[in-house]
Amino acid sequence: MQLYRRGFRGPAVRQLRTHLADLGLLLAPGQVSAPDAELFDDVIDEAVRSFQQSRGLRVDGIVGPDTTRALDEARRSLGDRLLYHSISHPFVGDDVLELQSRMADMGFDVGRVDGIFGARTEFALREFQRNRGLSADGACGPLTLRELTRLQRTVVGGRPYELREAEQLRSRGPSLAGKTVVLDPGHGGSDPGWQFDGLTERDLMHDLASQIEGRLLAVGVNAFLTHHRRENPTDDQRSATANETDADLLVSLHTDGAASPRAQGVATYYFGTGRTSSVVGERFAELVHREIVARTDLVDCRTHAKSWDMLRRTRMPAVRLDLGYLTNAHDARALASRDFRATVAEGILAAVQRIFLPPDLDPPTGQWRLPESLRG
Ligand SMILES: [Zn+2]
Structure with a gap:
């Protein structure tokens, strides 16, 4: 698919301009019929970025598949079309x-x-x-x-539906036994994800996932991985697998990476689009994030709402962890250590325990430990 960004010129930009104007993102009416309406100029760039910001997308000013789809969804208003449950092509918007x-x-x-x-x-x-x-x-x-x-x-x-999500989780009780948690290690098969110095995101995240899985199983949680290390399902397949298990929670595991070797730190994401968000997802993201920040020396890049498919199409509260930048020497050194990954696994286990506990029983961040009897 063609990507559009600042400096691009073509008829598609004229259409983009109209869409942005329809959404109220171009303030002056003259901007729609600008003298050079086919040029992706600064005004369009700014409008695209603010649109991306408001929809929980990556804010890069690039109009690619995600932004195009979100623009399409944003332009739908109730009454424009007959809505019903179509299994093969669900209505989205x-x-x-x-x-x-x-x-x-x-x-x-x-x-x-x-x-x-x-x-x-x-x-x-x-x-x-x-x-x-x-x-x-x-x-x-x-x-x-x-x-x-x-x-x-x-x-x-x-917002009764937000309260209902929280109520549903509480009604499952504080005990971990019988809960179901799905772990989704990023990448797999021939897709290594980010790479640095012989390390691959795929291998690191699969190891982390199995360390978390082992700890969860030890405390009676049904833990599943979305796929084997040799496979690399699409986000749609991953979320479908997770939905089939009827899980209580999902954790998607990635590292980040960047062209600049200076970029570093840990960030955690939950479902939200600016118009709606998952309250339990946000709380779980906060818990996972704070446990990791408290237990490691990764830079705190905070939690953020995103509308990514893995977070949106999964029915249970879901978080995505971007555990450090594999392209940064400090973060890569940490990630390479199995002890570091064990520490992160303990942090995630603590977050899973804490999300089910009523506030008066909730231990402080960084304090909860796997009971001695269950340590292997
Ligand atoms: Zn990744």
Whole structure:
């Protein structure tokens, strides 16, 4: 796919300009029909970056597949098209997000408000339709839309679906036994990920994943890896595998890397688009992140909301850890050490334990240890 960025010239930029204007990202109307509307200029660059920022995308000013798809989703408004559960090509967009949040605001259980029309959304929509005396066909057409709009005025804010996610997790109880956690080591097969000095992200993250898996199994957690080291499934396949296990949590493991050898540090990501986010995902990301920062000397690059597929398409609270820059000498030295990876594995185990504990039993960051009896 063609990537567009500052300096590019072509008819596609004229269209991009219109899309950005439709989204209210070009302030002066003259900017739409700028004298050189086919040039990707500074104004477009700035609008693209602010769009990326608002949607939880990488902010690089480059219009590639992710940004194009997000622009497409952002332009959908509820009522533009008939929405229903299509298994082969699910409807995705801001219209679906709007439908989900309206139903959630009325107390219907749509699962996560993620802008993807799945089975849960259909189920909730049928329930809504039955409730309102409409034909319960699970499709959002004109009649359903009119009813949704009519009722909306009577509903007062609050975000019940966010509370429901937290409530669901709490209802599973504090004990780790019987919980399910999916570990998703980045890359695999012929894709090594970042490489440095004979180290590969693939091998390091698979080792880390199996160290975490061992510790989780020792305390009674059902732990799964999304794939073997020899395989490299797509993000869609990884999230589908995770969803099949009905897991409570997912941790995706990567290292970062950069052209500059000076870039370093650890960052943790959770699902969020600027319009919606996973509260439990955010809390879990905070716990994972703080445990690692407390136990290692990696630079703290904080936690961030992102709309990446692994975080969005997985139904359980999910985090992605970017554990240091493999392209940085300091971080690479740490990552190369099996003891360092064991320390990180302990930190993640502590975070998994803490997310299920009620606040009064929650140990301070960096303090929780695997019980002596379970150490191998
Ligand atoms: Zn990676």
